Amino acid sequence: MQWKRENYVLQAFLWAMVRTGVYRLTIWGDLVSFGYPEAVAAELTALRSTNQAFDTYYAEAVLARRELTDSAAQAQALGALPLMILWATENPAMPASQRDRIAQLQSAVAGYSSNSAVRYVQGASHGSIIGNEQYAAQVTAAAMEVLAAQNGGMLTAPG
Numbered sequence: 001m002q003w004k005r006e007n008y009v010l011q012a013f014l015w016a017m018v019r020t021g022v023y024r025l026t027i028w029g030d031l032v033s034f035g036y037p038e039a040v041a042a043e044l045t046a047l048r049s050t051n052q053a054f055d056t057y058y059a060e061a062v063l064a065r066r067e068l069t070d071s072a073a074q075a076q077a078l079g080a081l082p083l084m085i086l087w088a089t090e091n092p093a094m095p096a097s098q099r100d101r102i103a104q105l106q107s108a109v110a111g112y113s114s115n116s117a118v119r120y121v122q123g124a125s126h127g128s129i130i131g132n133e134q135y136a137a138q139v140t141a142a143a144m145e146v147l148a149a150q151n152g153g154m155l156t157a158p159g
Contacts, residue, residue, distance in 0.1 A: 011062055015054065024049040034125070035132030075112065082149035083113035084142045088124040088135075117145070117155035 017023035027049055031041035047053055087106060094102070110116045119142050124135040149155050 011058060015058075018049060018051060018054040021049075023054075030127065031131060034127040034130075035135070078113040080115040081113050082146045082153075082155055083110075083116040084146045084155060085109055085116065085118045086129070086139060086142055087118070087120050088126055088129045089120050089122050090125040090128075092125070115149065115154055117142075 014023065017026070024045060028041050028045040031044050032038060036044065048057075085106065106118065110118050119138065121129055121135050121138050124132065124138075129135045130139060145155060
């Protein structure tokens with residue numbers, strides 16, 4: 001339950017930053033540091049710093065999280081449905097005490113399908129996994145591999 005309290009505090013802080021316009025001043029630098037080109041970072045800043053964008057994110061990612069978590073917990077038997085699991089290796093905000101738990105979850109999720117593969121995007125963080133061109137290429141390659149496996153093909157271990 002502590003994670004929930006901490007999340008609510010963070011969301012309230014972000015809500016205040018969006019409503020006062022402070023978020024617009026900080027998000028651009030974050031996006032650039034994640035590897036987005038400056039022009040793209042400017043467009044994403046304009047989009048993500050609006051009240052509507054924040055409210056939509058909050059409704060979908062925070063309020064619906066419990067329902068999504070419950071649904072995901074029931075999706076543990078996927079048969080041979082292709083399942084690609086991507087993990088960013090860098091998460092400086094994650095306490096060391098949670099890293100073991102995440103490693104356990106990574107192993108458990110891979111067992112949901114008999115046709116699964118796990119990819120670690122070395123050096124990527126939650127924000128840079130799509131913003132950085134090198135990491136985004138790995139995400140795209142993984143998605144293409146899943147699409148190719150839709151007709152009965154098997155995902156393979158990286159090699």
